[in-house]
Amino acid sequence: MATVAGADEDRSVSIGRVFQRAFSAITFNPLVILGLALVIGAIPGIIMTFLFYRLGIGAPAALRSGASVNAMIGATAVTSVLTLVISSLVQGALTRATVSAAEGRRVTFGESLGTGLRVILPLIGLSILLAFGLMVGFLLLVIPGIILLLMWAVAVPSLVIERVGVIGAFTRSAELTKGSKWKILALFIVLLVGYWLLSAAIALIGLGTFNAANLSASGGPTAANAIGGVIVGTIFNAVWGTIQPSLYVELRQAKEGNSMENLEAIFA
Numbered sequence: 001m002a003t004v005a006g007a008d009e010d011r012s013v014s015i016g017r018v019f020q021r022a023f024s025a026i027t028f029n030p031l032v033i034l035g036l037a038l039v040i041g042a043i044p045g046i047i048m049t050f051l052f053y054r055l056g057i058g059a060p061a062a063l064r065s066g067a068s069v070n071a072m073i074g075a076t077a078v079t080s081v082l083t084l085v086i087s088s089l090v091q092g093a094l095t096r097a098t099v100s101a102a103e104g105r106r107v108t109f110g111e112s113l114g115t116g117l118r119v120i121l122p123l124i125g126l127s128i129l130l131a132f133g134l135m136v137g138f139l140l141l142v143i144p145g146i147i148l149l150l151m152w153a154v155a156v157p158s159l160v161i162e163r164v165g166v167i168g169a170f171t172r173s174a175e176l177t178k179g180s181k182w183k184i185l186a187l188f189i190v191l192l193v194g195y196w197l198l199s200a201a202i203a204l205i206g207l208g209t210f211n212a213a214n215l216s217a218s219g220g221p222t223a224a225n226a227i228g229g230v231i232v233g234t235i236f237n238a239v240w241g242t243i244q245p246s247l248y249v250e251l252r253q254a255k256e257g258n259s260m261e262n263l264e265a266i267f268a
Contacts (some may be wrong), residue, residue: 013180013254015187021246025101026238032109033097034238040113041090041241042233046226048079088123092116094241095160102249119160126159126166149188150181157248176251184247191243198235202228 026033093116100107116123130152138145151174158176159169177184 013183013250015183015190018187018243018246018250021102021249022098022239022242025098025242025246028101029097029106032107032112033094033101033242034234035109036090036093036097036112037237037241038230038234040086040093040116041237042230044086045083045233046229048082050226084124084127085120088120088127089113089116090237090241091156091244092119092123092160094237095157095245098242098245099157099161099249102246115160119163122159122166122169123156126155126169129166129170130155146185147181150184151177153177153184153188154244154248154251157245161245161248176248176255180251180254187243187247191240194239195236199232202232 093112096115097107097112100111133148133152134145136145137148152170153173154176155169155173158164158172159166162168162172164172
């Protein structure tokens with residue numbers, strides 16, 4: 001599972017290899033990667049949404065009366081901050097697990113989580129700047145937003161793996177994705193279609209996803225909603241959390257070849 005390419009190997013970017021790397025990482029160390037995606041990915045989101053509902057925040061009746069508007073604003077702000085922290089932790093931890101799997105080493109849950117915790121503050125800063133940049137880009141007739149999304153596609157693994165800082169991660173991602181944006185766009189489209197199909201399949205078997213938007217004031221969440229939300233959340237976090245570093249490895253391998261030797265050593 002080594003990431004090193006020989007001089008005579010194909011140095012072009014392959015989306016198929018990105019998926020192969022990601023799913024190889026999951027099958028190589030499934031307990032850790034799926035555990036990270038579940039415990040610090042899917043479950044906290046379910047809990048926050050459940051509490052959102054139980055407090056009556058955002059319920060149609062409460063909104064009509066104006067009673068929960070301030071509470072909803074406050075809860076939304078708290079939820080957004082917690083989501084940002086959790087997603088940053090997931091990204092850092094899964095990047096470690098994926099890169100280690102590419103080098104043929106099974107890391108523990110604690111090792112992966114420790115990596116996420118060590119880089120959580122710069123990852124939060126990167127996520128804020130990324131979200132702001134994409135928001136501005138999409139407001140400018142959409143196309144600039146798509147270009148920035150593709151250009152910064154591997155900013156997170158660049159920061160976690162190379163420790164180049166927040167601004168350096170954006171620069172490094174732009175360098176690695178140069179000349180490969182159409183392939184990255186195709187990758188994102190495949191992921192988006194896959195997410196839609198998974199959500200549709202979950203709904204089709206009666207496990208509607210669990211989120212505040214689909215909870216009515218009278219009905220509320222069900223066990224099926226919770227199960228559906230956990231399944232979708234875990235799969236999404238596991239796939240996206242391994243695709244990003246796998247794309248980084250593929251892009252860096254294509255551009256730099258033998259300089260890829262022993263990525264796992266950087267975490268030693």
